[in-house]
Amino acid sequence: MSSNISFQRGLVESRRAYDNRVLVQINDSAAFDQQIISALWEKYTPSVSxxxxxxxxxxxxxxxxxxxxxxPLHLSLKAFAMTRIGWILKDESLMLQGNLCYGRALNAVQQALSLEASMWQDELFAAGYVLSVYELFESTTPSIAGWNNHVSGLKHLVLVRGPQRHATPFARAVLEEFRTSSMIQCIQYRKSSFLGNADWLTQPWSETGKDIYQQLYDKGFALAALLETIDNARLTNENTDISILSDYLGRLSSLDQELNLWYGEVLKESPSPLYWHSQSISHQWYLKQAVEPRALPPFAFHTLRLANIIVTHWGLRLILSNTIALACQHVLSMINQIPSQSSSPTSLPANQDLRTLSLHLLATHTNTRRLELATNIVLSMPYCLSDNMGLMGAQKSLFALRTALFALHRHPGEELKWCQAMYQELETKKGLGYAREIAKSNGRYSAAGRNKLPLRP
Incomplete structure (x- = not known):
């Protein structure tokens, strides 16, 4: 959180000169604070009960x-509220006040971090998370570096605090929200996280139990860790032992089965059906971009929370399916290059079993399947991004929409146009600066954007 303080101070100074016609001062009255924070709640959360x-x-x-x-927490929340409400109202003065307040919040957090006693306070953790959400929308750097810095800094703070300090309702609520951001970052850079370790998967929920929604993020951390081990193993090396390939393919297949089981539990716990095509959802971008006869009515869901978790599930399945397909193709290529006369009698059955497994997985993880998953995500966006869903609907859609963009760039068509239209909406109508920066990279996921089994860069 403090690694970018110097830059942020320079940013604040530059924005003081943004409008030199007036001397901008932040309104610090209690009545104003209450009003602007209440307005943030109304605009951030769904408006339909x-x-x-x-x-x-x-x-x-x-x-x-x-x-x-x-x-620290009050200034962080106030900065986020002023910039978001200012953006919605197109009030540049209010946005500028929010930017200045952000600088004050950064300084306050930095000072608190210098005091050991403050590091254990739940409020400081919450302040850091609010600043990360601010950066997600504002994107104060011409890249996603600002958001990454906040999330990385928060991970260090969470690690120092330990899992036992996140068992209170307040700390656990912030941790559960932060896990989403951390999981996205881990998958983005194909790195494991301590949040995927056993104690972090259990201790914060030892007294309450973990709901099925949080269990999905556990799968996301497992996927990130598996991607890292695959990169480190350098599986495309021609000297890689076939048994190692078999082990990784089995682990990928097991995670795929776990996601299947998770989805089955969601079906049991949720109203039926989970989602359906709805003719009643109208969305300007969708009506403009859809082209008959391939266009389908967008999806509707029972609740925004259910919609968020289902599209996140589809995003994880997309990444895993692509990884499995690449791994299977590499395995089959290596087996085909092994001369039958050079194989020992004991290895022939093992190679045949591995070939059978690879062919079976490839039959399931097809380009058609991934295109279906990506299309499902895009068809969910009119519901998730409608004005009734608040800013939260847009924020929660970023991960899944990015995975869809990554997949659809390999299969250009009307679906890709829909996805690109969504990114334009996230920036222009929802004010998510992060979406703008991701769109510049064509949705690629670091090494995962290569058309081969990815290695560490």
Missing amino acids: SVQGGTPCVWLQHIINLPKRGI
Whole structure:
């Protein structure tokens, strides 16, 4: 969180000169603070109670309901509120005040981090997370570096605090929200995380149990760790032992089965059907971009929370399916290059079993299947990004939409146009600066964008 302080201070100074016609001062009255934070709640969360699915945003509700917020948390929340409400109202003065408040919040967090006692406070953890969400929308750097710095800094803070310090309702709510951001970053850079270790998967929920939604993020951390081990093993090396390839293919297949089981549990716990085509959902971008006869009505869901978790599941399946397909192709290529006379009698049955498994997985993980998953994500966006879903609907859609963009670039068509239109909407109509920077990279996932089994760069 503090690694980019110097840059952020320079940013604040430059934005002070943004409008030299007036001397901008931040409104610090209690009445203004209450009003702007209440406005943030209204614009950030779904406005229709029937789609909220209980408390619409637990972590933010905890923060707002605190009897008194400390300076770092209050300034962080106020900065986020002013910039978002200012952006919605097209009020440049309010946005500028929010930018200045962000600089003050960074300084306050930096000072708190210098005090050992403050590091254990749940409020400091919450303040850091709010700043990361601010960066997700504002994208104060001409890249995703700002958001990455915040998330990386928060990971260090969470690690120092330990899993036992995240068992209170407040800390656990922020941790659950942060796990989403951390999982995205881990998959993006194909790195494992301590959040995927056994104690971090269990201790914060030892008294309450972990709901099925959080269990999906466990699978995401497992996928990131598996991608890292695959990169480190350098499986495309021609000297790689066939047994090692068999082991990794088995682990990929096992994770795929775990995701199948997870989805089955969701079906049991959720209203049926999970989603359906709805003619009643109208969306300007969709009507403009859809081309008959391939166009289908967009999906509708019972709640935004259910929609978020289903599209995240589809995003994880897309990445895993692509990895499995590449691994199977490499395995079959290596087996075909092994002369039959050079194989020992004991290795022939093993190679045949591996060939059978690879062919079976390839029959399931086809380009058609991945195109279907990507299309499902895009068809969910009119629901997730409607104005009734607030800014939260857009924020929660970023990961899945990025995976769809990655997949559809390999199969250009109308679906790709829909996906690109979504990214334009995320930036222009939802104000998500992160989406703009991701669009510049054509949705590629680091080494995962290569058309071969990816290696560490």
